[in-house]
Amino acid sequence: MLALLILSSTLYAQSQRKPPAGFKKKVKQQQNSFLDKQWWIGLKIGPNLTKATPETRYSVLTPTNYALPITDKKYDGFKKLGSQATLEITFNYKGIGFSFQPTYRLSRFTYTNEFMWDNPENAAEMLELKYDHELRVDYADLPLIVKYDITGNTLRPYVQGGIFYSMLVNANKTVEISGTDFASGGTNALSSEPVIVGAKDLFHKSYWGLMAGAGLHYNLGNVRLVFDASYRIGMSNVTDTKNRFSNDRLSGIGDALDDMKTDNIVLSIGCLFPMRFLSTSFKSIDR
Amino acid sequence: MNKYLFIFISFIAFSCANESDPEADKSNFVRIYDSNRYNASFNPIDMQQTPDGGYLFLGSRRLAESNFSGVYLMKVDELGAFVSEQLVDEEYLNPVGDLLFLNDKYYFFCMAAVSFQTQLIEVDTDGAIIEVYNVGGSYPTAAAADGSNFILLGYDNGSKESVLSIVNETGSVLQATGYSVGAGDAVEEPIINHFLRTGRQFPFQVGKTSGGQYFYNGFYNYTFSLVFTDLGGGGLGVVQGQQDDGGLSRVIQLNGNTYATARFNFGDNYFLPNTSLNTSGISSSTDLGGFSLPELVRNAPVKILVSKINEKDVILYASNTKSGQIGIYVYDQSTGEFLGSKYLGFSNPFEVNSIIHTADDGIAIGATTYVTGRFPRITLFKLSTEELSAIF
Numbered sequence: 001m002l003a004l005l006i007l008s009s010t011l012y013a014q015s016q017r018k019p020p021a022g023f024k025k026k027v028k029q030q031q032n033s034f035l036d037k038q039w040w041i042g043l044k045i046g047p048n049l050t051k052a053t054p055e056t057r058y059s060v061l062t063p064t065n066y067a068l069p070i071t072d073k074k075y076d077g078f079k080k081l082g083s084q085a086t087l088e089i090t091f092n093y094k095g096i097g098f099s100f101q102p103t104y105r106l107s108r109f110t111y112t113n114e115f116m117w118d119n120p121e122n123a124a125e126m127l128e129l130k131y132d133h134e135l136r137v138d139y140a141d142l143p144l145i146v147k148y149d150i151t152g153n154t155l156r157p158y159v160q161g162g163i164f165y166s167m168l169v170n171a172n173k174t175v176e177i178s179g180t181d182f183a184s185g186g187t188n189a190l191s192s193e194p195v196i197v198g199a200k201d202l203f204h205k206s207y208w209g210l211m212a213g214a215g216l217h218y219n220l221g222n223v224r225l226v227f228d229a230s231y232r233i234g235m236s237n238v239t240d241t242k243n244r245f246s247n248d249r250l251s252g253i254g255d256a257l258d259d260m261k262t263d264n265i266v267l268s269i270g271c272l273f274p275m276r277f278l279s280t281s282f283k284s285i286d287r
Numbered sequence: 288m289n290k291y292l293f294i295f296i297s298f299i300a301f302s303c304a305n306e307s308d309p310e311a312d313k314s315n316f317v318r319i320y321d322s323n324r325y326n327a328s329f330n331p332i333d334m335q336q337t338p339d340g341g342y343l344f345l346g347s348r349r350l351a352e353s354n355f356s357g358v359y360l361m362k363v364d365e366l367g368a369f370v371s372e373q374l375v376d377e378e379y380l381n382p383v384g385d386l387l388f389l390n391d392k393y394y395f396f397c398m399a400a401v402s403f404q405t406q407l408i409e410v411d412t413d414g415a416i417i418e419v420y421n422v423g424g425s426y427p428t429a430a431a432a433d434g435s436n437f438i439l440l441g442y443d444n445g446s447k448e449s450v451l452s453i454v455n456e457t458g459s460v461l462q463a464t465g466y467s468v469g470a471g472d473a474v475e476e477p478i479i480n481h482f483l484r485t486g487r488q489f490p491f492q493v494g495k496t497s498g499g500q501y502f503y504n505g506f507y508n509y510t511f512s513l514v515f516t517d518l519g520g521g522g523l524g525v526v527q528g529q530q531d532d533g534g535l536s537r538v539i540q541l542n543g544n545t546y547a548t549a550r551f552n553f554g555d556n557y558f559l560p561n562t563s564l565n566t567s568g569i570s571s572s573t574d575l576g577g578f579s580l581p582e583l584v585r586n587a588p589v590k591i592l593v594s595k596i597n598e599k600d601v602i603l604y605a606s607n608t609k610s611g612q613i614g615i616y617v618y619d620q621s622t623g624e625f626l627g628s629k630y631l632g633f634s635n636p637f638e639v640n641s642i643i644h645t646a647d648d649g650i651a652i653g654a655t656t657y658v659t660g661r662f663p664r665i666t667l668f669k670l671s672t673e674e675l676s677a678i679f
Binding site (some may be wrong): 038 | 311317318325631632
């Protein structure tokens with residue numbers, strides 16, 4: 001009985017002990033100070049769209065009796081979906097993030113050429129052909145990005161800008177030829193099996209560019225969901241100027257790549273994880 | 288920090304530097320010169336690089352009103368961009384190579400439409416016709432430069448002779464000697480079919496050796512033969528073929544009696560990058576042997592260029608493969624050893640017509656391709672020294 005009394009009095013005394021004055025404020029300050037800095041790491045995936053803008057035009061097929069611009073390629077901007085996967089590593093300090101986001105990106109873009117041969121003296125002698133070209137280019141992107149959290153707590157919009165360096169990994173080209181032959185005894189729709197060729201030599205080994213965008217962070221428990229949109233502006237020529245005519249299969253059908261720069265619209269969703277914790281039960285992202 | 292950022296950005300900008308390079312654009316390109324006329328047909332015969340770095344093509348074109356081909360001249364710039372063309376009047380037919388350079392002007396032989404007499408046409412560097420000289424004689428088949436004169440090989444269908452002439456730059460015949468092709472119509476038939484382009488195109492050639500002998504590759508005594516002559520009463524040297532089924536496809540003298548040559552025999556093709564030819568007496572081309580090239584089309588046209596690649600004296604052979612490509616085969620000039628090959632073209636068929644050195648130590652190849660598989664068009668391949676060096 002005595003022992004029980006001693007034990008219970010001791011526990012009561014302990015439960016009644018008060019922290020020193022200002023202790024809670026100090027702890028909160030320490031937590032806030034701790035949370036001013038945070039490392040985030042995570043994965044993002046999503047689609048992208050590409051637009052190629054020709055700088056200097058090139059063509060194997062050189063007209064002698066019709067206008068040169070007729071041979072110009074007609075580019076389709078932001079038409080074909082590509083995809084990318086990104087590893088994001090971000091260091092946040094008071095709402096400003098410094099982010100390195102190595103990315104494996106597949107970009108696709110298309111262009112077309114159309115040609116016609118006819119005989120003004122014999123309307124039946126006419127051939128129309130259309131060449132549909134699709135390029136699929138794989139890059140390893142190395143972007144350095146600065147992000148700024150605008151406001152908010154659980155839902156945090158942000159803006160971002162940065163620079164990227166893209167290294168060529170692989171490239172392929174598909175050419176489909178279709179048309180109408182009016183000269184072989186009737187109107188005959190032509191189509192052929194696509195010509196698929198490796199095109200890595202046609203592209204320069206790297207290019208660089210600038211990017212800007214915006215996104216949203218949504219804090220969910222101890223992780224951060226992210227939706228990210230950015231526009232990437234290519235600043236250097238993506239075509240290998242020395243290998244422009246090196247592919248016999250493409251030269252043979254009259255095609256050579258223009259000097260061009262590529263822009264991308266890149267959308268990603270992903271999940272980021274904090275790397276610094278106060279304790280295992282600490283919810284770092286809700287503070 | 289700023290310093291490291293500057294270094295980083297400089298590195299990126301430098302490693303990505305890839306702007307248009309006009310020198311690279313000049314040294315390496317492919318161009319197909321297209322007309323949108325369905326019934327138009329153009330074939331290059333020979334070309335020369337002009338002093339401005341561009342290229343002047345002598346070509347032939349299909350004529351609706353004649354069995355013979357018409358004359359076509361085209362000038363392109365150093366990047367291969369089209370500059371101008373001359374659809375020469377149909378009064379002039381059957382142009383033949385070489386396109387000859389003399390005193391800053393270019394010359395070629397053709398024949399008049401009605402009389403079939405040989406004409407010498409003088410053009411400027413843009414291909415514009417300056418003067419036309421009547422040479423006389425008939426059916427020109429090949430020409431070559433000889434100092435300030437030209438050597439002309441023609442066919443006289445009246446006397447049934449191959450005629451070797453020395454012609455000056457105003458078309459005057461300084462000397463001419465005829466060599467009988469044989470009696471009867473049978474021997475003449477393949478020659479006429481050659482001109483009408485209804486039969487096999489024979490590799491007529493004419494030239495002069497370093498020893499002062501003239502030679503022609505053409506018909507002699509019922510046979511397509513290589514004939515060496517002094518144009519006078521001296522004896523002939525004859526390397527006989529097999530009537531019109533065999534003979535030499537191309538001959539380039541290396542030194543003395545040593546030649547780089549190629550031969551055809553009943554459709555088969557052989558390269559002989561280093562062989563001795565008898566320039567006197569009678570011998571047979573079938574005894575020369577040579578490397579067999581089964582990948583080439585039957586009785587393939589062959590162009591040969593003595594060149595230097597990777598500091599090595601080499602001989603380039605260019606010919607047409609059965610797969611529709613142009614094959615370039617490189618041999619060591621001194622030993623005849625095969626060093627490597629390169630193939631040009633794909634998808635549409637390509638046929639070689641001429642091969643020349645260019646001022647930047649590369650080569651240019653004039654060819655015919657069939658756009659969309661059906662329209663014969665002139666093609667220019669420009670290969671840089673780097674591309675040639677990669678062959679071996």
